Amino acid sequence: MxxxxxxxxxxxxxxxxxxxxxxxxxxxxxxxxxxxxxxxxxxxxxxxxxxxxxxxxxxxxxxxxxxxxxxxxxxxxxxxxxxxxxxxxxxxxxxxxxxxxxxxxxxxxxxxxxxxxxxxxxxxxxxxxxxxxxxxxxxxxxxxxxxxxxxxxxxxxxxxxxxxxxxxxxxxxxxxxxxxxxxxxxxxxxxxxAPPTAAPGTFSTWGTDVWTHREPSTTSPRVHKFPGPTTVRIECQKHAEPVTAEGYTNDAWSYLPEYGAWITNIYIKGAAWLDGVRTCP
CATH class of the missing domain: 3.90.1720.10 (endopeptidase domain like (from Nostoc punctiforme))
Structure with missing residues (x-):
C-alpha cells in the first residue's frame, strides 16, 4: 500500500x-x-x-x-x-x-x-x-x-x-x-x-502512496491515492479486514465522505480506534 x-x-x-x-x-x-x-x-x-x-x-x-x-x-x-x-x-x-x-x-x-x-x-x-x-x-x-x-x-x-x-x-x-x-x-x-476552524471529524493522514478503497478491504477496488500526508474528514469507522502495514496491524477502517472511499486507520494519525468518531452502521 x-x-x-x-x-x-x-x-x-x-x-x-x-x-x-x-x-x-x-x-x-x-x-x-x-x-x-x-x-x-x-x-x-x-x-x-x-x-x-x-x-x-x-x-x-x-x-x-x-x-x-x-x-x-x-x-x-x-x-x-x-x-x-x-x-x-x-x-x-x-x-x-x-x-x-x-x-x-x-x-x-x-x-x-x-x-x-x-x-x-x-x-x-x-x-x-x-x-x-x-x-x-x-x-x-x-x-x-x-x-x-x-x-x-x-x-x-x-x-x-x-x-x-x-x-x-x-x-x-x-x-x-x-x-x-x-x-x-x-x-x-x-x-x-471555510474560515480557519477545526472541522468536526478532521484528521491527518501519514505515509506515502496510500490508497483508499471502495470497501473496507484491501482487495476491493482502489479509489484514490494520497501521495503524502493530507487532511481528511472522517464520517465514521468500523471493524473490518485486518491490515498489517508499516509494522502495525489494525482491523479498523475509516470512511472518507469527500472521496466516497475507505482508508485503514493505520494511516490516520491517532489511536487505532479513533476517539470521537462514531461507528459506521
Whole structure:
C-alpha cells in the first residue's frame, strides 16, 4: 500500500515532488500583468480569502515549476521534470510553485496551512465550506474561491479574483499570472474555503502512496491515492479486514465522505480506534 515503486505515478499525481525550500521572494501585490491586475476585484470575500488573494498576487512573475510549493513548509521549491512535458526540462533549476503549491502557499499565509496535498485533495478538502458546479459559471463566486479542472481526478486549480479573472500557476515554461477564467474544456466547478476552524471529524493522514478503497478491504477496488500526508474528514469507522502495514496491524477502517472511499486507520494519525468518531452502521 505504501511503496517506493510508484514514484513515477506519484510525480504524475502531484505534478511533481517537493525539493529544497526557500523563503518566498516578496513581490508587489497588484502588479500589472499582460492579462490584468492581480487584486481582489469584487466585494463580499472573507478576510481569510482576501489575505489568500493578496499572498498569491505577491507571487506574480514567479516561475511555474512542476511540484513546486510542496516542501515541509509552504513556499517556493525547486521542481521536477515531468516525463510527459518537455517544457518541464528546466523545472529542477526553477524556484517556484505548481498550481496546488501556489494555492497551498496563499491559504497558508492567510490561515495556517489548511490546504496541503495536490489539486485533487484541495478540491475535496474538509475545509471546503461551499461547492459550485461548472454550470453555475462565475456568477456565485467570490474572490478567494478555488476553481478546478479535471474529469474524475482534478488536475489543475486556481484562485478566483472576481470580474472573471483568476491568478494561477498554469504550466511549465510560464510564470504565475492573472488569466481570464476558462469555463470550457474540463472545468469542474469551484469551492469556497471555510474560515480557519477545526472541522468536526478532521484528521491527518501519514505515509506515502496510500490508497483508499471502495470497501473496507484491501482487495476491493482502489479509489484514490494520497501521495503524502493530507487532511481528511472522517464520517465514521468500523471493524473490518485486518491490515498489517508499516509494522502495525489494525482491523479498523475509516470512511472518507469527500472521496466516497475507505482508508485503514493505520494511516490516520491517532489511536487505532479513533476517539470521537462514531461507528459506521
Amino acid at each position: 505504501a511503496t517506493a515503486t510508484a514514484a513515477l505515478t506519484l510525480l504524475a499525481a502531484w505534478g511533481g515532488a517537493p525539493s529544497a525550500t526557500a523563503a518566498p521572494a516578496p513581490k508587489t501585490a497588484n502588479t500589472p500583468t499582460a492579462a490584468g491586475t492581480c487584486a481582489v476585484l469584487a466585494p463580499g470575500a472573507s478576510a481569510v480569502a482576501e489575505k489568500a488573494v493578496a499572498a498569491a498576487c505577491e507571487q506574480i512573475g514567479v516561475w511555474y515549476t512542476w511540484g513546486g510549493g510542496h516542501g515541509p513548509q509552504p513556499g517556493p521549491t525547486y521542481g521536477q521534470v515531468d516525463p510527459s512535458d518537455p517544457d518541464s526540462a528546466h523545472d529542477p533549476e526553477r524556484l517556484g510553485f505548481d498550481c496546488s503549491g501556489l494555492v497551498r502557499y496563499a491559504y497558508a499565509r492567510a490561515a495556517g496551512d489548511p490546504l496541503t496535498g495536490n489539486a485533487h485533495h484541495q478540491f475535496h478538502s474538509p475545509h471546503v465550506q461551499q461547492r459550485f458546479t461548472a454550470a453555475q459559471a462565475t456568477g456565485p463566486l467570490l474572490p478567494g474561491d478555488l476553481l478546478a479542472w479535471g474529469s474524475g481526478s482534478i488536475h489543475h486549480i486556481a484562485i478566483y479574483l472576481g470580474a472573471g479573472k483568476m491568478v494561477e500557476a498554469r504550466e511549465s515554461g510560464t510564470r504565475i499570472t492573472v488569466s481570464d477564467v476558462r469555463l470550457d474544456g474540463d472545468y469542474a466547478g469551484a469551492v469556497r474555503i
